[in-house]
Amino acid sequence: MKDPAIWWYVTRSSAIIAWALMVISVTWGILLSTRVMKPKDNPSWLLDLHRWLSGLSVVFVGIHMASLFVDKYAAFSLQDLFIPFHSQYQKIAWLGGWPVALGVICTYILFAVQATSLMMKKLPRKYWKAIHYSSYALVLLVSFHAGWSGTDVRAWAYRITALVLITLTTVALITRILFPKSAKTLSATVEGRRANQNKENLHKVLVDRVTPLADGILGLDFVRPDRSNLDPWVPGAHITLHLPDGMQRQYSLCGDPADRSQYSIAVLESPTSRGGSHYVHHNLKSGMNLEVSGPHNHFELEASNEYLFIAGGIGITPIKAMIESLPNRRHWRLLYAGRSRTSMAYANELSEMFGDRVIIHADDEQGGRPNLDALPEPLLDALSSKVSVDRLHYERFSAVDRSDDAIVEAFEVTLSRSDKKILVGKDESLLDALNENGGALISSCGEGVCGTCEVRVLKGQPMHLDSVMSDEDKDAIGVMYPCVSRSTGSTLVLDI
Ligand code: FES
Structure with a gap:
């Protein structure tokens, strides 16, 4: 040197x-x-x-x-x-x-x-x-x-x-x-909901295109009437359609987040529809005006080295946006299961785009369902028992049966903003009791799935009976869903 x-x-x-x-x-x-x-x-x-x-x-x-x-x-x-x-x-x-x-x-x-x-x-x-x-x-x-x-x-x-x-x-x-993450999540969800309640982010859109995607599934694209940019979103987000008769229904966005000119959703007509998907299928036509709010996100893509995406039926919608947002070299696989290929939206498109990273499991072609039990909802139950909670992130489209967790007793709830105390009867839902006493909470699914009725808990331990997210996550960010959930103790204080 x-x-x-x-x-x-x-x-x-x-x-x-x-x-x-x-x-x-x-x-x-x-x-x-x-x-x-x-x-x-x-x-x-x-x-x-x-x-x-x-x-x-x-x-x-x-x-x-x-x-x-x-x-x-x-x-x-x-x-x-x-x-x-x-x-x-x-x-x-x-x-x-x-x-x-x-x-x-x-x-x-x-x-x-x-x-x-x-x-x-x-x-x-x-x-x-x-x-x-x-x-x-x-x-x-x-x-x-x-x-x-x-x-x-x-x-x-x-x-x-x-x-x-x-x-x-x-x-x-x-x-x-x-x-801190929890505060961010809390404000994103609770405040987002408040904004929703106040209709602050309600905006008019035009149905730009209605396309059949698969058996019983319609794809809908919405644009602003003046074709200006829509609010930004990230994969996992959903918008709320405000339908006539006050119906509000959430649908995951499944287009390209970089394309701010339109929102795309896919809607399955549910045989048990309480009006939402039936209305969308039979009434929404290209050129119609509609009001939407959001986007909000309860199902964000967590950063990871590799992903195993599992989608059952119409659950493909948020997943599609996620995998399309990933860098090319990211390791991921998708197991997409459904009853038949013709009933699976985007199945062929995803296979063509991503080759053998995408495994399509159509029951009628494979002679039965994949190993993870029945589809789509029991798939999540099967997964929950096989994968540790912190590695499993999921979104449900129908409620889990939690009747075994429920102890139906009367309890008192305090509305912190007015200091009003109300008694929630044995046969009454907390959401109804709150709304009858000036709570003005909006709700959608009424079964603890969509997360629309979320409220912040200030004191007391809720009896979580919903399927929106894990009970640990709800307690960590201090929220509950009163359309189905109750209180474990005699007192509950809510931020209303
Ligand atoms: S209204 Fe859907 S979770 Fe309560």
Whole structure:
């Protein structure tokens, strides 16, 4: 090596690059977990970048340590590199061994975060999460390590870089505090519902096209009457059709989220229709005006390395939008099951587009149903018993029978905004009792499936009898669905 200082340059530059990569990776992770940029981002791309940046930061930390070891001037031993407070290197006397010790501690945190991320699937999610959260402490500690032990702190370029990185870290951490996921989900759902109730986001659309997609399934495209852009949405979102007689029905969007000119839905005419799908099939024609609200999303695509999508019948609609939004190289498979190919919307289109990533299971061709029991609803029950709760994300189109969970007793409920107390009778639904007493809650399915009647719980433990999401998720974000759910105790306080 001609220039004996070369390793010292490598040490300093790799440290700055590793620091920058860590900060950007954590920032990306925060964008991913809070989704504050939604709908301008895409969880899959965010995840890719987050992983790539953090992997690269490990590589540069490795280069930083290796160059410290080979550099004759700094003369770090292996013990100096791996044992906190072993190094005698001191740039600021009153700090003792802390500046370098912080670097060693940060290395262990970084490797722990990386290792647990690689083992994410095998670890219980709460352990992975706890270790992953330590990356926030990591970026803070790295800033101190860089400021106290870096030899470039007097250089302007270094100072500007440090200022940008520290500002980014601060903004990222504040964003994480201000937009925790649960609060975001809560406001997205509860406030979205309130907006719905106030009809603030109700807008007029024109039925642009009605197309038969499969036996008993119609595809409908809606546009604004002036053909201007519609509100943005992300896969998993639904819109609410406001039909005559006050009927409101939710349908998943299944078009291309990037195409803001139209909303596309597919509607199966249910033999047990209570009016909604029957009306859509027999009355909606191209050129008609209609009111819709939304989009809202209770079924967002979680970021993941790979996906197994399973759709039963008309459940293909949100899934189609999801798989079409994924980057080409993402590993995913789709099991799409139905009674016959002619009754399965988009079956041929998806097979043509994605080849053997798509497995079509038509009962009449295969001589029976897939292994996961009957379709479509029992499919979810079968899956729930086979896949851990935190890895299974689903949306139901009909209610689960939860009559065994129900203990039908009278209870008292307090409406917090008016401090009014009402008694909900044994044979009365909570939703009816609330609405008779000024609750003004809208509802749609009346069976605890659609999520329209969601209310925020302030005190008390609801007796969840709905099928909208897992009971743990509802308790975590503090909501309940009063069209079917009740109270476990004698008191319940609701944010109404
Ligand atoms: S009205 Fe559908 S969940 Fe209550």
